[in-house]
Amino acid sequence: MAKKSSGPNKSLEIRNYLGKNPNAKPREIVDAMxxxxxxxxxxxxxxxxxxxxxxxxxxxxxxxxxxxxxxATATRRPAASSTGDKISVDSLIRxxxxxxxxxxxxxxxxxxTLEKLSK
Numbered sequence: 001m002a003k004k005s006s007g008p009n010k011s012l013e014i015r016n017y018l019g020k021n022p023n024a025k026p027r028e029i030v031d032a033m034x035x036x037x038x039x040x041x042x043x044x045x046x047x048x049x050x051x052x053x054x055x056x057x058x059x060x061x062x063x064x065x066x067x068x069x070x071x072a073t074a075t076r077r078p079a080a081s082s083t084g085d086k087i088s089v090d091s092l093i094r095x096x097x098x099x100x101x102x103x104x105x106x107x108x109x110x111x112x113t114l115e116k117l118s119k
Contacts, residue, residue, distance in 0.1 A: 010040050014048045 013036065017029055024032075026045040033040050099107045 008036075008038060010038055010044070011048050013038055014040065014045055015052050018049060018052065 010033070013033060014029060017032055018024060021028075026042040026049065029045045029049075030040055030042050033045075102110065
């Protein structure tokens with residue numbers, strides 16, 4: 001088990017200092033903490049600074065929804081035929097899956113090749 005320090009909470013002191021001085025550099029914060037009698041390294045200050053920025057950000061968007069697989073996308077019903085400039089939502093969803101699998105550039109090359117073959 002980790003040894004509990006009886007001294008001040010270093011991370012909290014660093015975050016408090018950053019609250020008052022948001023543009024402070026790690027070295028400056030180390031010097032300010034040393035003046036208060038708190039020993040910290042510049043690397044520790046940088047770590048606290050970066051993790052405190054992350055806590056206010058939006059959560060990461062997860063990948064594929066739970067319970068779905070690539071096989072599940074293949075069993076969808078066929079899209080309604082597209083006429084003119086209109087395209088069905090199902091077709092767009094299937095196209096999006098292809099683009100995610102191949103990447104945008106490879107999809108463009110494939111469409112260009114397909115267009116040449118159909119002439």
